[in-house]
Amino acid sequence: MARVFWFRRDLRIQDNVALNAAVRGANEDTDGAVAPVYVVDLEKFEALSPGRQHSLVASLDSLGASLDRRLTIRHVRGLANVAQEMILLAKAAKAERVHATRAFDPDGIAEQNAVGIALAEAGIFLQLDDSNYAVAPGLVNKPDATAYRVYTPFYKAWSPLAANAPVKLEPPKVNWLEPVECMGRPVPAEPSPFKIRAGEAFALRTFERFLLRAVKTYDEDRNRPDMSGTSHLSHALAHGEIHPRTILARLGDSPGEIVFAKEICWREFYADVLFRNPDSLTDYYDPRYAQMRYDTGSVSDERLNAWKRGETGYPMVDAGMRQLIADGWMHNRVRMIVASFLVKDLHLEWQQGAEHFEYLLTDFDPASNAHGWQWTAGSGTDASPYFRIFNPITQGQKFDPNGDYVRKYVAELRHIDGADVHEPWNLPNGYEGGYSRQIVDHAEERNEALARLAEIKQQH
Numbered sequence: 001m002a003r004v005f006w007f008r009r010d011l012r013i014q015d016n017v018a019l020n021a022a023v024r025g026a027n028e029d030t031d032g033a034v035a036p037v038y039v040v041d042l043e044k045f046e047a048l049s050p051g052r053q054h055s056l057v058a059s060l061d062s063l064g065a066s067l068d069r070r071l072t073i074r075h076v077r078g079l080a081n082v083a084q085e086m087i088l089l090a091k092a093a094k095a096e097r098v099h100a101t102r103a104f105d106p107d108g109i110a111e112q113n114a115v116g117i118a119l120a121e122a123g124i125f126l127q128l129d130d131s132n133y134a135v136a137p138g139l140v141n142k143p144d145a146t147a148y149r150v151y152t153p154f155y156k157a158w159s160p161l162a163a164n165a166p167v168k169l170e171p172p173k174v175n176w177l178e179p180v181e182c183m184g185r186p187v188p189a190e191p192s193p194f195k196i197r198a199g200e201a202f203a204l205r206t207f208e209r210f211l212l213r214a215v216k217t218y219d220e221d222r223n224r225p226d227m228s229g230t231s232h233l234s235h236a237l238a239h240g241e242i243h244p245r246t247i248l249a250r251l252g253d254s255p256g257e258i259v260f261a262k263e264i265c266w267r268e269f270y271a272d273v274l275f276r277n278p279d280s281l282t283d284y285y286d287p288r289y290a291q292m293r294y295d296t297g298s299v300s301d302e303r304l305n306a307w308k309r310g311e312t313g314y315p316m317v318d319a320g321m322r323q324l325i326a327d328g329w330m331h332n333r334v335r336m337i338v339a340s341f342l343v344k345d346l347h348l349e350w351q352q353g354a355e356h357f358e359y360l361l362t363d364f365d366p367a368s369n370a371h372g373w374q375w376t377a378g379s380g381t382d383a384s385p386y387f388r389i390f391n392p393i394t395q396g397q398k399f400d401p402n403g404d405y406v407r408k409y410v411a412e413l414r415h416i417d418g419a420d421v422h423e424p425w426n427l428p429n430g431y432e433g434g435y436s437r438q439i440v441d442h443a444e445e446r447n448e449a450l451a452r453l454a455e456i457k458q459q460h
């Protein structure tokens with residue numbers, strides 16, 4: 001009896017425990033035939049930015065190549081049809097069992113529940129194994145069996161559990177089966193605004209290069225958007241082209257490697273928090289913040305659009321927002337700066353920024369995005385206190401000391417040398433390149449944000 005393997009956010013063949021379960025099961029049953037399938041929900045696909053569409057297509061393309069071009073891609077619309085398609089695929093493969101990596105985010109859980117129920121009604125079993133994490137969400141608990149709400153103790157409890165050896169595809173030669181005709185890759189609406197490199201082999205190469213290039217200095221350089229001091233593995237992790245097990249197994253105990261493992265743990269912490277608090281995907285984790293006064297109306301809408309375009313008049317914010325448009329990625333330090341600006345300088349709700357990030361980020365991850373935003377907004381776990389408001393000017397001077405990052409993304413400021421680029425208003429020719437004037441005054445808005453915080457503090 002063949003098995004079906006349902007690829008979702010685990011687009012790789014090595015270190016894939018659920019895929020190994022399918023291959024092993026198929027070998028025990030018969031000739032080891034496994035039908036690898038990917039079902040594209042066009043409703044979801046069409047809601048992605050062109051960059052995200054191309055990035056998924058590139059990942060599928062690379063996965064198809066590692067499956068001897070036997071990946072069956074099917075297109076449907078809506079969750080009910082995903083479920084029906086899985087039944088059709090399983091029946092066509094004559095399989096009684098479909099395998100997949102267990103999802104832990106709200107959408108993934110809903111999808112796997114719907115598919116599992118539909119398959120069961122058709123007499124087919126959905127077997128879910130492993131997770132996209134070194135430790136599956138829900139498994140790191142305090143001694144009293146409750147969840148950690150703060151990162152540092154979570155990290156201490158997570159570390160010993162996270163040290164597991166990666167697994168190889170076993171046996172390495174699989175009889176991949178194409179049960180029905182492949183509909184091909186989904187077609188993005190527009191050309192990609194940037195060059196996409198994706199896939200398992202690329203992820204592994206990126207990791208190897210990072211180990212040689214930057215891991216040893218990661219603790220010092222990871223906050224510098226003007227340098228390539230981070231791994232750039234977030235796209236690969238979000239698509240499951242590399243498993244965190246593979247990463248952690250190669251890390252030693254130099255300061256850079258320890259800090260890097262801690263960042264991997266942030267991803268796992270947020271996945272755990274979202275799993276236990278699914279509403280925090282879109283709601284305030286700390287409900288007091290829902291009571292805060294936020295701005296709405298046409299002026300706010302204009303400010304939101306200026307923020308999205310990278311035309312706030314604050315060079316570091318604008319460079320970050322333009323990096324997001326230009327590359328489909330933004331440096332972590334700058335994500336914090338632009339998020340703080342949206343919530344604390346423009347007084348908009350974090351969800352508005354998170355939605356924009358979701359549209360454009362090729363590394364979009366529901367847990368890291370929602371909780372990265374909530375952390376910066378002050379409403380999340382381990383929150384930076386609301387009164388810690390990022391100053392976009394001093395942050396730029398500190399983390400982009402020569403102004404190279406700003407000049408790379410903000411063409412109107414390229415005529416300014418060195419760190420002066422962070423304060424064009426101090427120069428007689430600062431605006432000669434046509435750069436925008438500041439849409440708000442940071443010092444005033446900081447006071448306004450603190451006043452609004454005092455109001456909710458009083459209410460509670």
Ligand SMILES: Cc1cc2nc3c(=O)[nH]c(=O)nc-3n(C[C@H](O)[C@H](O)[C@H](O)COP(=O)(O)OP(=O)(O)OC[C@H]3O[C@@H](n4cnc5c(N)ncnc54)[C@H](O)[C@@H]3O)c2cc1C
Pocket residue numbers: 222230231232233234235237238263264265266267268270330331332333335336339357361363364365366368369370372373376
């Ligand atoms: C407002 C906001 C939104 C964010 N949205 C996302 C998102 O949608 N997807 C996403 O993967 N990351 C998100 N992050 C976290 C972080 O910015 C990115 O993971 C990181 O910039 C990716 O670059 P890298 O792979 O070079 O990171 P590295 O510094 O090399 O880190 C290695 C890996 O660790 C994980 N990681 C690092 N920092 C964090 C963090 N603060 N939180 C969670 N995981 C982390 C990522 O998986 C990353 O790939 C967000 C952060 C903020 C402040």
